[in-house]
Amino acid sequence: MSVIFGGVDGGTSGSRIVLLDEKGQQLGFAEGPHTNQWQVGLDETVRRLLNLIDMAIENARLPPHTSITHLCMTLSGVDTVDTEKSLIRAMRTARPNVAGGITICNDAMGAYMAATDGRYYISHLVVKKFLEIEDGLIPWEYSMDKIRKIVFDYFEIQNQFGLLYHFYEVFNKGKIAGLCKTLAAGFQNVFAETQTLFRWQGILNLVRLQLSASFGAARLAARLHAGVSLPCPPDATVPMDRLVISL
Structure with a gap:
C-alpha cells in the first residue's frame, strides 16, 4: 500500500476513524469510545486513539502497526496549539511511526446543528442582538421589556453583565441552547419582538450526513x-429540505 490517508472524528460521545487510499476509496473503518483529553486525561486519550488506529488497520487487513502516511484528527478537547502539540508529542512517544504527518484540529462546529439542532445558534444570535439593542448600537422599534425578562429569568441574572458568567466563566452550550425554548414560547404568544428576532434572510438547504465526519478529516489530511x-x-449527503427565509 503506497499511500494511506487517515481521518479521525473524535467527539465527546464517541470516535470514528476511516482509512482511504490515494483514490479516496475506503480501506478500513473503526469506532471506539470518546477521546476528549479534558475528560479522560492525555494518557488515556493516546491509548484510545492508538487502539482506534489499530482496529482500522486490522479492518483494512493491513499488517499490525502499519504507519499511516498522513493523519488528520478532529477532536473535542484540543482547543489550543499547546494542547495539539502535546497530544502529537505523546502519540509519537508512545508509537513513533504511527503516521508520517499528523494534523489535529478542534471539532468546533460539531454542536452547531447536531448537538443543539440550531438552538444554540438562535439563542446566541438573540443574546447578541439583545445586547446591541440595549447599548443603542442598532435601531429597534419595540420595547425590550419582554425579551429582557425572558433572558434575565432564564439565566437568573439581575442585569446584562450577568451574561458574562454564563458565556465565559461556566460556558455551557446546552444551557445557552435551552434559552431557545423559552424564546420560542414567546414567539407562539405572538410577541412581535421575538417574531422579528426569529427571522432572517436567506435560503437554507438542509442535508443529512450519511458518512462519518472522519471522511472529511481524511480528505483534509x-x-x-x-x-x-x-x-x-x-x-x-442526502437532501432533506429547502427553507426560504426572508425578512
Whole structure:
C-alpha cells in the first residue's frame, strides 16, 4: 500500500476513524469510545486513539502497526496549539511511526446543528442582538421589556453583565441552547419582538450526513499534507429540505 490517508472524528460521545487510499476509496473503518483529553486525561486519550488506529488497520487487513502516511484528527478537547502539540508529542512517544504527518484540529462546529439542532445558534444570535439593542448600537422599534425578562429569568441574572458568567466563566452550550425554548414560547404568544428576532434572510438547504465526519478529516489530511483533493463520495449527503427565509 503506497499511500494511506487517515481521518479521525473524535467527539465527546464517541470516535470514528476511516482509512482511504490515494483514490479516496475506503480501506478500513473503526469506532471506539470518546477521546476528549479534558475528560479522560492525555494518557488515556493516546491509548484510545492508538487502539482506534489499530482496529482500522486490522479492518483494512493491513499488517499490525502499519504507519499511516498522513493523519488528520478532529477532536473535542484540543482547543489550543499547546494542547495539539502535546497530544502529537505523546502519540509519537508512545508509537513513533504511527503516521508520517499528523494534523489535529478542534471539532468546533460539531454542536452547531447536531448537538443543539440550531438552538444554540438562535439563542446566541438573540443574546447578541439583545445586547446591541440595549447599548443603542442598532435601531429597534419595540420595547425590550419582554425579551429582557425572558433572558434575565432564564439565566437568573439581575442585569446584562450577568451574561458574562454564563458565556465565559461556566460556558455551557446546552444551557445557552435551552434559552431557545423559552424564546420560542414567546414567539407562539405572538410577541412581535421575538417574531422579528426569529427571522432572517436567506435560503437554507438542509442535508443529512450519511458518512462519518472522519471522511472529511481524511480528505483534509490528503489536501494539507499531499496537496491531493480526494473525491467526495456521491452518497455523502442526502437532501432533506429547502427553507426560504426572508425578512
